[in-house]
Amino acid sequence: MPQMHDLNRILTSRDLTGQVTALTEEPDIVGFYNEIYMGVWQTNGQIAIRVPRALSRSDDFRDRFEREASLWGPFDHPNLLPLWGIIDFQSRLCAVSPWMANGTAIEFVNRHSNVDFFQMLSEITEDLRKEQEFREVIITASIDFNTPKGFFKMLRECFEEAEEDRRRNPENMAATQINVFEVMSYWITHAQLPVNSDLLWEMQEFCEAVTERTSAPTMLKRAEELACLIRIRQGAAPRMTSVPRGAQTSMTSQDVTPQGLALALTLLEGDKFRLISPSDYLAHLCGRSERTNVDAAMSVNGKIKLWVQQNIVHFDALDPRVSVMTFYINTAKFWLGQELRNLRNYQSLMAIAQALDSPPIRRLALTRRSLKKDAPTHLEELMKLCDVSDQTFYRKVLSEVPDSPYRNYCIPCVAMHLEELRAVLHANERTIERDGQTLINVQRYTRFMHQVQQLFHLPPPDLERFRHQGELAYLESKLADVQIGDVADDEVLAKAISLEGIENSLDSKRAPQFRDLGFSVGKQTREDLTGH
Numbered sequence: 001m002p003q004m005h006d007l008n009r010i011l012t013s014r015d016l017t018g019q020v021t022a023l024t025e026e027p028d029i030v031g032f033y034n035e036i037y038m039g040v041w042q043t044n045g046q047i048a049i050r051v052p053r054a055l056s057r058s059d060d061f062r063d064r065f066e067r068e069a070s071l072w073g074p075f076d077h078p079n080l081l082p083l084w085g086i087i088d089f090q091s092r093l094c095a096v097s098p099w100m101a102n103g104t105a106i107e108f109v110n111r112h113s114n115v116d117f118f119q120m121l122s123e124i125t126e127d128l129r130k131e132q133e134f135r136e137v138i139i140t141a142s143i144d145f146n147t148p149k150g151f152f153k154m155l156r157e158c159f160e161e162a163e164e165d166r167r168r169n170p171e172n173m174a175a176t177q178i179n180v181f182e183v184m185s186y187w188i189t190h191a192q193l194p195v196n197s198d199l200l201w202e203m204q205e206f207c208e209a210v211t212e213r214t215s216a217p218t219m220l221k222r223a224e225e226l227a228c229l230i231r232i233r234q235g236a237a238p239r240m241t242s243v244p245r246g247a248q249t250s251m252t253s254q255d256v257t258p259q260g261l262a263l264a265l266t267l268l269e270g271d272k273f274r275l276i277s278p279s280d281y282l283a284h285l286c287g288r289s290e291r292t293n294v295d296a297a298m299s300v301n302g303k304i305k306l307w308v309q310q311n312i313v314h315f316d317a318l319d320p321r322v323s324v325m326t327f328y329i330n331t332a333k334f335w336l337g338q339e340l341r342n343l344r345n346y347q348s349l350m351a352i353a354q355a356l357d358s359p360p361i362r363r364l365a366l367t368r369r370s371l372k373k374d375a376p377t378h379l380e381e382l383m384k385l386c387d388v389s390d391q392t393f394y395r396k397v398l399s400e401v402p403d404s405p406y407r408n409y410c411i412p413c414v415a416m417h418l419e420e421l422r423a424v425l426h427a428n429e430r431t432i433e434r435d436g437q438t439l440i441n442v443q444r445y446t447r448f449m450h451q452v453q454q455l456f457h458l459p460p461p462d463l464e465r466f467r468h469q470g471e472l473a474y475l476e477s478k479l480a481d482v483q484i485g486d487v488a489d490d491e492v493l494a495k496a497i498s499l500e501g502i503e504n505s506l507d508s509k510r511a512p513q514f515r516d517l518g519f520s521v522g523k524q525t526r527e528d529l530t531g532h
Helices: 007-011 059-072 105-111 117-145 148-164 170-189 197-213 217-235 245-249 258-274 278-285 293-313 318-332 346-356 365-369 375-385 392-399 414-427 442-455 471-479 486-508 511-516 523-530
Strands: 020-022 034-041 046-052 085-089 092-098 431-434 437-440
Touching: 020 046, 020 085, 046 085, 059 092, 117 148, 117 170, 117 278, 117 442, 148 170, 148 197, 170 217, 197 217, 258 293, 258 318, 258 346, 258 471, 278 293, 278 414, 278 442, 293 318, 293 346, 293 414, 293 471, 293 486, 318 346, 318 365, 318 375, 318 486, 318 523, 346 375, 346 392, 346 414, 365 486, 375 392, 414 442, 486 511, 486 523, 511 523
Parallel strands: none
Antiparallel strands: 020 034, 034 046, 046 092, 085 092, 431 437
């Protein structure tokens, strides 16, 4: 994997001992934790010598000071003071930073009543947010070069190499190991970054190994803190649909309405959509062998499509088939109640549209012609969504918000947007060459994550109050028996071809028209029409 930074070089603060001179014998500022002396650094002008007050000669303090320096050193933006170096001052380790002539932020605000205090806070937190985003970009980028397990292995090896190098570079060891803990802690505490249960157990074992072989208070504390975060992450796996056992048998297909099914579909697909992180999109597009949350969401969506097809071809008689197709059209209908478009669930909307527009269902021409009222018009609207080569109609529907309560919610059709993400990756190389070194092209991943956020920034609708009504349990029980694959596709096609023959026979005899006019029809024809 190309090197982004030499961690030891960056985190080891510059030793300025002998280059800095204090201008006063007494501190200019005395705080609760530090004493600040004004000084000069050769020809660089005034500087601040920051002398910690508590236990500054203890080994434990040295560990804590090195940790603080390792965290402070890499920061570089306008609203945080830079750490210029470290000196041995009055037999104590001290930090050297720029001298602030206007004092602390609080002192400045107190002296200048016209200062916009909230604007200052906003600017500071914005820059800190950018630092966090950069960390997330870097961890996400590792997916393009390594697996999450491989990334953890790299961090562990970095930790162990620092341990082995303790005697030659003791000053580097703590900084490097603390940085490993910091990266792992950030990884664990951000749900959008990938880590599975097996990897969490490996991390737990790493913490236990560190605890067993070290006596340094700082490392023990860091290992315990990380272990605690791991336990929290293990117990915070996103709750998938949890339904009371009694609800699993309380509903039948006759009990489910189009609105109820729309709510169940949105709950189910929303649960899957919430789990997808930028890392999942990247791993999916890079063709990683491990299963991602994108794969899981698309698998559920594929099951919904197949289930709709199977339900339509299940009936040998025409009238039940027409009723089932009408039911799914009403579920996806654009203008009534809380159906899929009003819920902004375009993922399920696309699954139903693709099922109704699939080659097997298109064979059932008589079923489609027998649709009543507005159903044929709605079916034509659904067909427009399925044109992957021309997404104009899908984009138009996506931009519309027909029901204001759901304006800030959305489940987009993931498959329709993957090419946009792929285009970002194709337009930006994985690595760049600088001064003879191969470096990760951070811009590639920054742009990728920005595109992810642009496309998928809205959460799914909040429908928790409907979770235990029974429709979700019914849907899950039905989809549990659906097996995606060539065998299932071939079975649907074969049944559709058989039904097509029956429909052609009914059509040639004009049986539906004669029946509707009140003429009697033969027993077999009646069975082909009504099922009884």
